[in-house]
Amino acid sequence: MKTADAVVIGGGIMGASAAHFLARKGFGRVVLIERGRLAGVSTGHSAAIVRTYYSNPITLELAKRALHMFEHDRALLGGDCGFRPIGFLLLIGERLRATGEHILESERRHGLHVEDLSPEDIGEFAPQLSLDGVARGILEPRSGYADPTRTVENLVAAARPWGLEPRAGVAATGVRLRGDRVVAVESEQGMIETNVAVNAAGPWAGRVGSWLGLGYSLRWSRESDLFVEPPAGFGDLPVVSDPGLRFYLRPCGEDRIIVGLGAPKDIEPVDPDDCDSGLDPGTRERIERPLFERIPALANARHLGGYASIYTITDDWHPIVGPEPGIEGYYAFFGGSGHGFKLGPPIGEALADVICGETPAIDLSPFRPGRFIDGEPLTSAWGEGNRG
Missing domain, CATH: 3.50.50.60 (FAD/NAD(P)-binding domain)
Structure with a gap:
């Protein structure tokens, strides 16, 4: 051609x-x-999380459109993208209470259905979570994840x-x-x-x-995720983001959970032409520490490996x-x-x-x-x- x-x-x-x-x-x-x-x-x-909790108006409007597109993926994205609307739960500690309120109001102004959860509500919705340090939760029931x-x-x-x-x-x-x-x-x-x-x-x-x-002006950061197999009887979880402990997780099919470090991110400089795609032991430990603190039942979960990839970051x-x-x-x-x-x-x-x-x-x-x-x-x- x-x-x-x-x-x-x-x-x-x-x-x-x-x-x-x-x-x-x-x-x-x-x-x-x-x-x-x-x-x-x-x-x-990518963890391929589809959620709308943004504070910047243009980003929030785009995320709202993205959610609609994934909900109608066959018509708008060319086919079944594996979108699973299992909900997105943001855990808010006392330090981020005002920010959480801002996000909640912003999403509602843009016509999105979000729920303000008390710790008691969270305990009923996701009993696997230890709620030490959690003041409230923001739940997006329509959000979830897709297959990238x-x-x-x-x-x-x-x-x-x-x-x-x-x-x-x-x-x-x-x-x-x-x-x-x-x-x-x-x-x-x-x-x-x-x-x-x-x-x-x-x-x-x-x-x-x-x-x-x-x-x-671009920077590159090595970004890692790991997989664990939940124990028998563990139950279902939504996508969970925990800014206080700085990690996130989501189910990955029926038999595993993917977990990664969350915001605020520490940049781990990497050369895009020489990025080791393996999960190193030190990074695995940094991911597991907050995971086990928030969900003690996963401390003995079977480790199923992991990988590393690249974020391309603007200023x-x-x-x-x-x-x-x-x-x-x-x-x-x-x-x-x-x-x-x-x-x-x-x-x-x-x-x-x-x-x-x-x-x-x-x-x-x-x-x-x-x-x-x-x-x-x-x-x-x-x-x-x-x-x-």
Whole structure:
């Protein structure tokens, strides 16, 4: 193939979403190139939690749209994405009581059904939890989790009839300009002439930007999860996030639980080209310590292994999305900072509108690449870090 109407670089949730919605809108031939396999790095290792507890208005609006999309995944995301609406429970200690109240009110203002739980309510809902230090809980009954790899595969497969052509195992090697206009994307299999290039390269987005003389401020953090097998008679749990003890968990099928370190995140610097995907003993212990404190019944649970992957983090922990002034036909879409899975589909939908010259239902301008130069980084009631 020598030409395309758009080339999307990167086959994670962001690239797949952008390519899917461009094709769905009838943009023409959309080529999605991914140097490895689809959803092979950050997306495939995502906990894939779909929840709405955000304090930033645009992020909350996108998360609301994401929840709707996963609830109607066959119609809106190309197929069954394995979404399980088991509920999302946020545990709030006294120190974060005011922040929790802010989030609760914000979600209700956006028309979301959330419940304010007392410790007694939490004890009835999730009796497995030790509630030392818990002042209240926020429950999102509609939230839950999905299958990240299946979601990407559905987005890609469903859009093939509309003109999406995936090229897994093909690395991009350059973006060619004529003056200030994109005219081609170079790859290991040759040059693809195009007027539209979307940089959704995840941990390698900075490298793609450098081909155009763009210097993005990005950091990379090694992010780890482990699996445990709950004991017999353990019962069901919702997705649980515990900012006080800084961990989260969710069921993973019928016979295991996935657990990871939660907000506020400590950045563990890593080279994207040299990230050990194994779970090291020290990280395992750091995850197990708060888990066993909050759920003593899991202290003797069977360990089922784990893995490590990569967060791509921007300066304000929110994605960089949109056109770059002075480069016609180039669009950024990366830097999920831990929020990328759930936000990928609604941002991809809105970005497709922008690329097509239409006004999106959700204004993406707060995510524009130039917001840092403009002195308008996004903020959050949660403060610094991966909090949203």
